[in-house]
Structure formats: structure tokens, C-alpha cells
Amino acid sequence: xxxxxxxxIRKRLATDDREFRLEAAFDAEHDxxxxxxxxxxxxxxxxxxxxxxxxxxxGRIEIGERVLFDSAAxxxxxxxxxxxGFVYQDYALFPHLTVERNIGFALQHAVHGRLDAExxxxxxxxxxxxxxxxxxxxxxxxxxxxxxxxxxxxxxxIGHPDLLLLDEPxxxxxxxxxxxxxxxxxxxxxxxxxxxxxxxxxxxxxETLAENLVVFDHGHVAQTFNLKEGLAAGSEGSxxxxxxxxxxxxxxxx
Amino acid sequence: xxGQALVPLLxxxxxxxxxxxxxxxxxxxxxFVLARHAFWxxxxxxxxxxxxxxxxxxxxxxxxxxxxxxxxxxxxxxxDNLGVSLIFTWQGAVLASAVVAFPLVFxxxxxxxxxxxxxxxxAARTLGASxxxxxxxxxLPLAWRGILAGTMLAFARGxxxxxxxxxxxxxxxxxxxxxxxxxxxxxxAGRDDLANFxxxxxxxxxxxxxxxxGRLWRPRH
Numbered sequence: 001x002x003x004x005x006x007x008x009i010r011k012r013l014a015t016d017d018r019e020f021r022l023e024a025a026f027d028a029e030h031d032x033x034x035x036x037x038x039x040x041x042x043x044x045x046x047x048x049x050x051x052x053x054x055x056x057x058x059g060r061i062e063i064g065e066r067v068l069f070d071s072a073a074x075x076x077x078x079x080x081x082x083x084x085g086f087v088y089q090d091y092a093l094f095p096h097l098t099v100e101r102n103i104g105f106a107l108q109h110a111v112h113g114r115l116d117a118e119x120x121x122x123x124x125x126x127x128x129x130x131x132x133x134x135x136x137x138x139x140x141x142x143x144x145x146x147x148x149x150x151x152x153x154x155x156x157x158i159g160h161p162d163l164l165l166l167d168e169p170x171x172x173x174x175x176x177x178x179x180x181x182x183x184x185x186x187x188x189x190x191x192x193x194x195x196x197x198x199x200x201x202x203x204x205x206x207e208t209l210a211e212n213l214v215v216f217d218h219g220h221v222a223q224t225f226n227l228k229e230g231l232a233a234g235s236e237g238s239x240x241x242x243x244x245x246x247x248x249x250x251x252x253x254x
Numbered sequence: 255x256x257g258q259a260l261v262p263l264l265x266x267x268x269x270x271x272x273x274x275x276x277x278x279x280x281x282x283x284x285x286f287v288l289a290r291h292a293f294w295x296x297x298x299x300x301x302x303x304x305x306x307x308x309x310x311x312x313x314x315x316x317x318x319x320x321x322x323x324x325x326x327x328x329x330x331x332x333x334d335n336l337g338v339s340l341i342f343t344w345q346g347a348v349l350a351s352a353v354v355a356f357p358l359v360f361x362x363x364x365x366x367x368x369x370x371x372x373x374x375x376x377a378a379r380t381l382g383a384s385x386x387x388x389x390x391x392x393x394l395p396l397a398w399r400g401i402l403a404g405t406m407l408a409f410a411r412g413x414x415x416x417x418x419x420x421x422x423x424x425x426x427x428x429x430x431x432x433x434x435x436x437x438x439x440x441x442x443a444g445r446d447d448l449a450n451f452x453x454x455x456x457x458x459x460x461x462x463x464x465x466x467x468g469r470l471w472r473p474r475h
Contacts, residue, residue: 086376096395106381110383113391
């Protein structure tokens with residue numbers, strides 16, 4: 001898969017009492033890009049800009065050959081046209097729809113909300129893959145945290161996105177579940193062949209998931225690492241040290 | 255006596271029903287715009303939409319006469335171009351009831367829309383739903399209960415409307431005389447038996463509406 005992701009954006013966010021300036025630029029070309037940084041460093045805003053949920057003030061966002069946003073050329077695809085899956089930190093499942101209707105949302109007819117035969121078949125497949133068959137007719141509030149997350153993943157993946165964005169996918173889970181869900185994420189990726197950008201502030205996620213690592217700090221990209229090639233070149237030790245140092249500096253500064 | 259109660263009862267239900275429908279459409283649309291778009295003068299517009307809640311109905315009725323009377327801004331145009339006048343008609347009573355009941359729908363709809371998690375709308379967009387799709391599949395179903403609560407109150411308020419209706423539509427038996435006006439007339443004329451009967455009918459209908467709306471209330475999610 002190896003889709004090349006190029007992001008170079010500026011965005012100013014202001015509330016009554018404070019102002020935040022994001023100036024984020026990074027290139028990444030691996031399947032698992034981990035965006036790491038303390039909370040408030042601009043990770044989530046960047047992800048929402050890629051999904052089209054926020055509009056940058058200026059810059060450019062490219063996925064593979066597709067330009068999603070380019071302020072100079074006046075390009076700004078709406079989120080509906082970006083074909084980018086998004087998994088929110090607290091999953092944002094539709095509380096009034098059953099598990100199967102949440103998962104099938106992207107395939108449902110826009111007016112009457114029903115699925116065609118192919119759509120029904122696909123929802124059944126996804127229910128099975130994500131081990132949610134028994135919960136198909138339950139509402140999100142009746143699910144456990146891990147089940148909710150699987151619904152959110154299934155819902156985002158069912159429409160064949162070019163890229164899957166995950167905003168702190170593990171933060172809402174208890175520590176015992178996290179390790180299991182990390183493995184599940186790797187499994188989902190190899191099954192659906194979808195590149196991912198994953199936000200985290202947990203170093204353990206970097207260890208397990210990152211091929212590219214983008215470190216955010218105070219609205220800027222502080223450092224980027226290519227961990228996959230670093231490992232392949234046999235310089236694992238020094239690469240790890242550099243990552244470790246960068247993360248330690250971040251914590252010391254924060 | 256039953257006939258004397260039935261005519262105003264049916265008229266009241268017709269007027270309150272039409273007024274509720276009118277406030278529902280306009281109130282929900284306006285509430286959605288105010289809940290989702292920040293623009294200059296938004297809170298001024300909100301205050302204007304809430305004003306009928308605090309103003310005396312007779313004052314509202316007077317404003318309406320100024321607007322829709324034959325020499326009014328809107329009424330003059332209607333009369334000159336279409337030959338229609340709303341004063342002293344049941345349609346005028348609908349307009350009066352709608353204006354008085356409007357804040358109840360508008361306020362609860364705005365609060366209901368603001369209570370819908372914006373992330374859910376964002377999630378629907380990333381899943382390919384068009385803007386009308388987001389509204390009808392996510393926002394409206396999640397805000398619906400709050401809107402319905404306001405709508406029930408608006409209907410009840412419309413049923414009991416007196417002041418503005420009297421100003422705009424008058425008190426013409428069989429044409430614009432609603433239940434509350436008929437009760438007033440009966441008491442004025444010293445017809446206690448008719449007044450008692452009308453009050454009883456009104457009370458039964460109101461209790462029935464409250465019980466019926468209570469069934470819609472029960473939480474689902």
C-alpha cells in the first residue's frame with residue numbers, strides 16, 4: 001500500500017482567552033504513521049484538517065496522487081469527498097442507531113436509509129470480522145469499551161477509505177485492553193490494507209505501531225523519524241536512542 | 255349544548271394544530287441556523303424570537319394588526335394583490351396563535367440542536383453523508399425529543415390562546431370563536447351551565463394531550 005502523505009498547513013485557532021497557532025509540515029510514506037506529542041500540541045487539529053473537518057488557513061494536504069487541500073490552487077475537498085476514515089477518541093458512535101446500522105452508515109441509501117443486498121452482505125462480513133455479530137441489534141450504550149472501538153473501526157473501514165485516521169484510539173481503554181487492541185490494529189491493517197495515521201501520547205504505541213514517527217510540540221512538528229528503514233538498516237540501537245531522547249526531551253520540557 | 259361546545263372545540267383544534275405546524279417548520283429551521291452558524295446579530299435575533307414569550311398577547315395582537323391589517327405592511331400587499339385579508343378570519347387566529355407559541359418551539363429546538371454532539375455530525379460527513387443527510391439522519395433524530403417537547407407545549411399554548419387571537423381574529427361564533435373565547439362569552443352572558451361544560455371539555459382535552467405526549471417522552475437512548 002505505502003501511500004505517501006504530505007502535509008504542510010497553517011491554522012490559527014482562537015477562543016476568548018487564548019490563541020493557538022499550528023504550523024505543521026511533515027512527509028510520510030509508510031503504512032503506520034504515529035503522531036506523538038503532549039496534549040495541546042496540535043495533533044488532533046492536524047488530523048481534523050486532513051479529514052476536512054477543519055479548514056486550514058493556508059497550506060497543502062496530499063494523499064498519494066490526490067490533493068485534498070491546496071490554498072494556493074483553491075482546492076478544498078469536503079470531508080464527504082476525501083475518502084478518509086476517521087475514528088474519534090471517544091468513537092462518536094451514533095447513539096440512536098444499532099451496531100449494524102452504525103457500521104452500515106456509509107453504505108445506506110441517503111433518503112430511505114436501507115441497504116441493498118450487497119450492502120447487507122458487507123455489513124454481515126464486517127460484523128463477523130470484528131466479532132460483533134451478537135451485538136448487531138444493540139445500541140452503542142450497551143457495549144463495552146473494546147466493542148465500541150471495534151464498531152468505530154468497522155464503520156470507518158466499510159467504505160474502503162484511502163487512509164484511516166485514528167485520534168488517540170487507545171486512550172479511552174483500560175491499560176490491560178490496550179496491548180490487545182494494538183495487536184488488533186495491526187491485524188486490521190494487514191487485513192484491510194489501509195494506511196493509518198495514529199495519534200497517541202503513549203510511548204508504548206510508538207514502540208509497537210510506528211513506521212513513521214512525527215513528534216509534535218507546541219503546534220510545530222519538532223522531529224520526524226523513519227523507524228522502518230532505520231530498523232532495516234540495522235541501526236536499531238541508535239535510532240531507538242534518538243527516539244527515546246526526543247520523547248524524553250518532550251516530557252522534560254512539558 | 256354539545257353543539258355549542260363542539261363548534262368552538264373543533265375550531266380550537268384546527269387553529270392550534272395549524273399554528274403548531276407553522277411554528278414547528280419555521281421554529282426548527284430558524285433554531286438550526288442559530289445553533290449551527292455564528293453570525294453578527296445572532297443573539298439579537300434570538301432575543302427577538304423569544305420576545306412573544308414575555309410580551310402581553312394583546313400587544314402582540316396589536317403588532318400583528320399593524321403588520322397584516324388591510325393598511326398594514328404585509329396585509330396591504332396581500333389585499334391589493336390577492337384580495338385576501340387575514341383580519342377576522344380563522345387563518346388570522348392561526349397566525350396569532352403561531353406567533354404566541356413560536357418561542358416555545360424555537361427555544362427548545364435551539365437547545366436540542368446545541369445538545370447534539372458536533373463530533374457525530376463530523377463522523378457522518380467523513381462517512382460520506384451529504385449536509386441534508388447529516389441533518390435528517392443524525393442531527394434531527396437526536397434533537398427530536400427536545401423539539402417534540404417544545405411542540406407539545408406550543409400546541410397547549412395555542413389551545414389556550416386568548417388575547418392575540420381576540421385582537422386579530424375577533425370573537426365571531428362559528429368562525430373565529432375558540433374555546434377560551436367561548437368560555438369568556440358564556441360567563442359574560444351568565445350562562446354558567448354552558449361555561450361549566452366548555453371548561454370541562456377544555457380540561458379533558460388538555461389532560462388527554464398531556465397524557466398522550468407523556469407516552470412519547472419515555473427515553474429510548
